[in-house]
Amino acid sequence: MTSAPFLHVDGVSVTYGKTRILDRLDLGVAKGEFVALLGSSGCGKTTLLRTIAGFSTPTEGALRVDGRDVTRAPPDRRGMALVFQSYALWPHMTVAANIGYGLKLKRQSRTEIATRVDEIQNLLGLNGLGERLPTALSGGQRQRVALGRALAVNPDILLLDEPLSNLDARIRLSVRHEIRALQRRLGITAIHVTHDREEAMVMADRIVILDAGRIAQQGTPEEVYNQPASAFVAAFMGAENLLQLDGQVSGSSAAFSHPAAASAFTRQTGEETWRSGAFAARFRAEAAVLCAAGEARPDAHGMEFQGKVTSVSYPGGLWRHAVTIGNDSVLVDAPRCLPEGEAVRVFIPTASLFLFPMSEASSGMASTSRSDGFSAAPGQD
C-alpha cells in the first residue's frame, strides 16, 4: 500500500443504537485496485460499503478520497457509484433511461447521452435491449444494466454490494470474470462486498476479511489462503478441520502432540510468541493426505494422525472421507475411495497445518460455530 491511499478509511466506527457495527476500522485502497470485503453476515462488510458510499454516517473517524475529506459529504458528492444486491433498477424507466440517468444529471446533451449509453450497452452485451423495461429482462441482464448504470457516470470508485448473489450459480461464475476483466480494462478502483470466499479470491487484488466490525486479516488471495493470521480466518478460508494439540514451547521451537499422533511434531515458532498449552490445528480437506495401512506417507515434514474412515462421499473430482481421529472427526480428500471402517493415517504437511494458541482460537471459534466442519464447500457462509 502506498503512503497516501486513494480511498482512506481512517479509524471509522459506525453504531446503530447501542450496537457497534464497525469498530475503529482502518483501510486504504489504492487507485485502480480491486478490493474484496469478505465476511459472514453481520460482520459489518455491507455497513462499511454503505458508509463509504455515504448512506451511513460514521460516529467517529474520517473518510478521504484522494486527500479530500468526504466524511460528511452526501452520497451524490462523492464520485462513487454503488451497485446494489437487488440491482435497484428503476421500473418506470427503460434500460437506456436507467443507464443514461446519471449522465442526464450531469446535464449532458441528448446526443452525448445516447452515444455513451450505446457504448455501455456494447461493453456489457446489452445491445438491442435499450427500449425494454427492467421487468422484461433476465436476472443476468438486470445485473448488467445495474453495472452499466454505475459505469456510465465514470465513477472514481465503483462499489459492489454482493452484485452476484442473486444470479444463477452458472451465470455467476462467468460474470465474476467479466466484471474482473472490465475493471482491469477500465482501471477503475473497485470495492466488492461478498460472503463468497471463492468469488473474492477470483476477483480481487486484495482480500479484506472482516469479523465483528474489525479487519481480521487483509492481503492478496494467496496470502490469506496460505497464511491465515487467526483461527477465524483459517476457518473462513476453508480450513474447517479442527484438532486440538498439546504444545510444549521451548525457546524458538515448539513440539506438538496428540493422543492419535504417531509422533510429536516440532516446528519453529517463527515470529509468533507462543506459550505452552492447548493449540488449535486447522487444515483443509484437500491439503491432507490419506494413507491406507502399510502405505508410505509422502516424504515431507508434517504431522501424522491415526484414524478410521467413518463415511465416504463423492462431491466430484476427489473422494471425501470423514475420518475419526480420537474424539474428533475431520474431512480428508483422496484420489481413490477407501472403504468405511478402514484404519488410515492422515498426514498434513507443515505448510498446510495452521496452528493457533487455543485462547486466541476460542474467540475465532465462537464466530465460526455455525460452520459445522462438514460445510467444506466453498462459498457457503
Next chain:
Amino acid sequence: MSLLKFDPWWLLRGAVLGLLAFAIFGPIANLLLWAVAERWYFPHMLPLEYGFSFWARVFAPRGNAMVSLLNSVMIAVLTVGMALLVAIPAGYALARCKLPLRGLILIAFLIPQAFPNLPVYVNIAQLFYQVGLNGTVPGVVIVHVTHGLVYAVWIATAAFSAVDRELEEAARSIGASGLRAFADITLPLAAPGLMASAVFVFLESLDEFTGTYFVGAPDVSTLPLLLYTAGAGGNYQVASITALLLLIPSIGFMLVVERFLKADVLSRVGR
C-alpha cells in the same frame, strides 16, 4: 330432461343473490325512474307519465344545479390540491423517517372522523364566522381538507412505503440530490397511490354534506346541498337528477382507483 336435477341449495343461492341484487340495484332503479318521471304518486307502481322536463329545469341557465355542480367540482379540486400538498410531504416523512410516535401521528389524522360530525361543524362554523370564513369557498375547502386528510395521508404513506428505498439510494449514489431523486424516482413510482388518494379525497369532498351545510350554506351551494333542499321540498325528480349527477364522478373514479391502486400499496395502508 333427466339432466335437470332439482337442487334446493341452488334455489337458496339464487334467492340470496336476488336479494343482494335488489338491495344494490333497487334504489338505483328507483332513482332512474324518478329522474324521468313527470307524474308519479301512490298507489301506482310505476310513473304515470315519463319525460325530461325536470332535466330541462335542472339544467336551465337560471336553475342553480349548474352553479352547484361547478361549485362542487371546484371545491373538490381545491380540496384535493390542498390535501396532497399536506399529504405528500407528510406521507413521505411517515414512510421514510424513523419518527417517534409514528402510530400516534397516523391516528391523529383520524380524529376529525372519530368525533360526531355535527357538534364539530357547529363549532367550526362559529369559529369561521368570527374570522370571516363562513359562507366562503376557502372555508368549505378547509373543512373538506380536514375531513379528507386521513385518506390522503394514510394512502400517501402507504404509497411511499411501497417504493423501495434502494431505488432512491441508487439515484443518490450516481449523483442525484435528495430532491432530484425524489422528483425523478420516488414521486413517479408513488404516483398511482397518490392518484388513488386524490380520488378518495375528491369523492369525499363531492359527497360531503354536514360541514358544507354549516360552514357554506346558504352562500356556497354544492350538489349535496341542492339534493337536500330538493328532497326536503318533496321534489323527488330534481333530487334524483342531482343524485345521478353525483353518481357519475363516483363511479368513474372508483374505476380509476381500481386501476391505479395496486395490492402492494393497499397492504401498507395504516402501517
